Amino acid sequence: MDKRWQMVVDCLGAEQPPFRQGTLLNFRMRLIAHHLAKTLLERTVALAEKTGGFGARQLRAALDSTPLFGASRVEDLLTLLGHALRKAVGVAARQSGTSAEALIDLCSRALPL
Numbered sequence: 305m306d307k308r309w310q311m312v313v314d315c316l317g318a319e320q321p322p323f324r325q326g327t328l329l330n331f332r333m334r335l336i337a338h339h340l341a342k343t344l345l346e347r348t349v350a351l352a353e354k355t356g357g358f359g360a361r362q363l364r365a366a367l368d369s370t371p372l373f374g375a376s377r378v379e380d381l382l383t384l385l386g387h388a389l390r391k392a393v394g395v396a397a398r399q400s401g402t403s404a405e406a407l408i409d410l411c412s413r414a415l416p417l
Contacts, residue, residue, distance in 0.1 A: 325383065 310316045313323075335341040352363045390404075397404040 307316065310318055315322050332341065335344060349363055352358050393404050393407055397407045400407065
């Protein structure tokens with residue numbers, strides 16, 4: 305949780321994240337499922353145009369270049385798979401009576417990429 309996200313969710317300076325990473329993913333999936341993701345983006349750009357607080361053209365360019373509708377979902381999936389793999393390695397290491405690092409080292413020598 306970096307300072308940009310802390311500012312967005314109004315918890316600047318927090319030591320612990322206010323919610324889990326999956327919460328944003330679930331929220332985005334619900335927006336997309338109800339066809340509201342584009343509406344949210346369009347209303348954000350309209351608000352920028354109306355208030356003049358920041359450039360609507362620059363905002364639209366920034367939003368259009370972000371991976372909101374495709375790549376970020378893949379990134380989230382890979383992050384979740386990484387967490388699951390770390391947990392699985394930890395369990396396997398405990399079951400075999402070794403450290404996770406030793407198990408990872410053994411696997412990397414056995415299965416070179």
